[in-house]
Amino acid sequence: MNHRQFCLEDLARLVQGEFxxxxxxxxxxxxxxxxxxARHLAFVNADKYLDQAQASKAGALIVTASLKNQLSNHHNFIVVANPYLAFAILTHVFEKKCEQKGIEDTAQIHPSAIIAQSAYIGHYVVIGEKCIVGEQTIIQSHVKIDHDVEIGQQCFIDSHVTLTGETKIGNRVRIHANTVIGGEGFGFAPYQGKWHRIAQLGSVKIGHDVRIGSNCSxxxxxLDxxxxxxxxxxxxxxxIAHNVKIGTHTALAAKCGIAGSTIIGKNCVLAGGVGVVGHINIADNVTITGMSMVTKSISEAGSYSSGTPMLESLPWKRAAIRFKQLADVPLTQLLKRIDHMQTxxxxxxxTFKRK
Structure with missing residues (x-):
């Protein structure tokens, strides 16, 4: 925990708010x-949290102007237009940061690698030939960085990460524990009942300000x-499979799987458990809800869903039976029935109009 203290006025200034x-x-x-x-700062983001806020023992609250006027039990505030954004900014103020520099004596670094003087290389890190590690970048213990990998400035690479395949990483990138970047893609050519491995000759390129969680591949x-x-x-x-391209500021929640050569646009959101087939395009500003399966290209912005929403068990079983019954009826018969009903x-x- 970070035990540094900040006064209310200074914190308000950092988020361009009014104290x-x-x-x-x-x-x-x-x-x-x-x-x-009493020494904590909390935030209130909506009217539905007013009762909690009134009862809170927080020393100060981050609120909007309208929320402040409804909190008679409190006297210390930071007033901003967006309390959640202000909270996000202030988390960096109170975050405990690694301020170490230098190279631990258990690290193994090839003589041809270029390591910035302000970087930190942790215990048992292995860095291969012609690698580059930028200024103020933190490499935690047991990271493996293969030949020709480049890492930019102010990056954070957590323990047991593997960077291979001549990966190139921009500035201010965070990669969390046990993730593998640049591993061999799932490429095989079927012939005479056997799978013939295709050597993966491309690389991975990661831009600036990217965040990658734990246990990702x-x-x-x-080729590209x-x-x-x-x-x-x-x-x-x-x-994320080989040759996928993901546009700026797109977010992927846990357990998403993106098959090869898919292109995902800018400012998209893929919720948890979304699966995307290969060789399709998804437009900018698309949201895909949780557990959906994307089987074809999406050309227009908007929200898309698939799958069956949760029901109580008995209604779900009845619905499943009805789905099966519909599938067993030829489409032509359904269309005839619909036409008959319309007639x-x-x-x-x-008849009613004549009467």
């Missing part, structure tokens, strides 16, 4: 409304590169 109350109130951390104490391209553009954020347990409806409407 109310005791300007020199010392705060030592952020906390939830329920657990906050991002495969190198077969797998590309993650600036600002992409990826949750844990995500698989009957029109006849009834005509």
């Amino acid at each position: 109310f109350g005791q300007s020199d109130l010392q705060l030592e951390g952020l906390a939830s409304l329920d657990l906050a104490q 991002i495969d190198r391209g077969a 590169d797998t590309i993650l553009e600036d600002g992409v954020i990826i949750d844990n347990l995500v698989q 009957q409806i029109e006849s009834l409407e005509s």
Whole structure:
């Protein structure tokens, strides 16, 4: 935990907000409304949290102007237009950061590698030939960096990450534990009942300000590169296959699987467990809800879903039976029934009009 303290006025200035109350109130951390104490700062993001906020013991609250006027039990505030964004900014103020520099004596670094003086290389890190590690980048213990990998400035590479396949990483990229980037893509040619391995000759290129969670796999391209553009954020347990391209500021939640050669646009959101088949395109500004399966290209922005939403067990079983019954009826029969029903409806409407 970071035990540095900041006064209310200084914190308000950092988020371009306005403080109310005791300007020199010392705060030592952020906390939830329920657990906050007198030295904590909490945020209130909507009217539905007003009761929690009134009961909170937080020393100060981040609120909007309208919410402030409804919180009579509190006197110390930071007023901003977007409390959640202000909270996100202040998490970096209170975050405990690794400020180490230098190279631990257990690290193994090839003489041809270029390591910035302000970088930190942790215990048992292995760095291959012609690698580059930029200024203020942190490489935690047991990371393996193969030949010709390049890492930019102010990056954070967590323990047990493997970077291979001549991967190129931009600035301010965070990669969390046990992730593998640049591994061999799943490429095989079927012939005479056997699978013949295709050597993967491409690489992985990752832009600036990208975040990749734990236990992810991002495969190198077969010929061209797998590309993650600036600002992409990826949750844990995500698989990205060879030659996938993901546009700027797109977000992938946990357990997404993206098959090879798919192109995903900018500012997209793929919720948890989404699967995407290979060789399709997804337009910019597309949201795909959880557990959906994307089987064809999406050419227009919007929200898309597939699968069956949760029901109680008995209604779900009945619905499943009805789906099966529909599948067993030839489409031509269904169309005839619909046409017959439409004719009957029109006849009834005509009868009522005559009366």
